[in-house]
Amino acid sequence: MTEEILNVAEFDFGITRLASEFHQDWRNYARTSEGLVHTWISELGELRAKKVSLLLEDAQRMLRSELSADSLGTLWNACVPWVWPAGLFGRDGREWLLQVSDIARSWLAENSGSELDVIPACQHDPLPAPVRQWIDKTASAGGLIQQGVSDSEFLAAWDEIADNVCPELALRITVRSLLNSAHPVPGYIYGELERQGAAYGYGEFLVAAMEHLIDDEVTESQGREY
Numbered sequence: 001m002t003e004e005i006l007n008v009a010e011f012d013f014g015i016t017r018l019a020s021e022f023h024q025d026w027r028n029y030a031r032t033s034e035g036l037v038h039t040w041i042s043e044l045g046e047l048r049a050k051k052v053s054l055l056l057e058d059a060q061r062m063l064r065s066e067l068s069a070d071s072l073g074t075l076w077n078a079c080v081p082w083v084w085p086a087g088l089f090g091r092d093g094r095e096w097l098l099q100v101s102d103i104a105r106s107w108l109a110e111n112s113g114s115e116l117d118v119i120p121a122c123q124h125d126p127l128p129a130p131v132r133q134w135i136d137k138t139a140s141a142g143g144l145i146q147q148g149v150s151d152s153e154f155l156a157a158w159d160e161i162a163d164n165v166c167p168e169l170a171l172r173i174t175v176r177s178l179l180n181s182a183h184p185v186p187g188y189i190y191g192e193l194e195r196q197g198a199a200y201g202y203g204e205f206l207v208a209a210m211e212h213l214i215d216d217e218v219t220e221s222q223g224r225e226y
Contacts, residue, residue: 010203013051015058016172018100019079033089033096037103049112056104058169059097060119065165069094071157078149079176122166124200128192132162135174138183146181168200175210184215 012020021040022033030036044051062072072093089096138144139155154177162170171193178185185193190211197207 009201009206011205012172012176012209014054014169014172015062015076015097015100016079016169016176018055019076019176020081023081034099034103037100041103041107049108052104052107052112056101056108057119059101059104061122061165061169062161063094063097063101064119065160067093067157067160071153071160072097074149074153075157075161075173078145078154078180079173081180122168124166124168125196127162127167127171128196131171131174131189131192131196134186134189144181144183145177171196171200172206175207178210178213182213185210185213187214187216190214 011017018037018040021029021036026036030039041048041052041055062075067075069092073096074093076093076096091099135144135158136155139151139158142151145151145154158170158173161167161173175193190207190213194207
């Protein structure tokens with residue numbers, strides 16, 4: 001799977017990258033949410049088919065998980081820069097991800113001759129224990145997610161992604177959520193995320209997008225006491 005990510009992951013990609021497009025001014029670029037997905041795909045540039053395939057993989061993995069429609073919606077809303085009124089466009093989380101999946105699948109069928117019927121199993125290594133512990137503690141304390149998203153619902157859904165769906169996707173959801181919430185990140189946690197991102201095949205800018213959130217005043221020993 002790392003080989004699949006290489007060369008397309010200098011910045012974010014997949015469902016988390018798509019979510020970042022739904023900022024406060026997204027209606028300046030498309031009339032409908034579906035229209036913005038089409039617009040985003042049309043502007044992907046080089047390796048477009050691979051990027052659309054990674055979007056479809058993310059959506060399908062989430063849809064095939066044990067997560068409820070509400071939990072899928074919580075993860076999406078944690079990843080969009082501005083939850084209200086963007087939200088889920090009148091759909092629940094499952095309906096929206098099905099829509100995204102259908103758009104990606106149709107584009108691949110029309111433009112690359114492939115519908116990606118078989119989604120590869122995720123084979124990424126688990127996230128480091130310090131990251132898991134910090135996410136659990138920070139979310140449980142109500143300090144991780146942007147306003148409008150339930151911390152407890154997010155944490156339960158994030159744990160399911162990290163444990164049973166794909167830890168690589170969980171890392172991207174973590175980065176996107178932190179960017180949206182602007183929550184400080186201890187330097188030692190940032191280092192763990194950076195090393196894990198490199199192991200997953202990310203380029204230098206995906207995790208580095210949150211470099212401005214680093215709080216070097218929190219040490220690893222303080223983090224364990226948090």
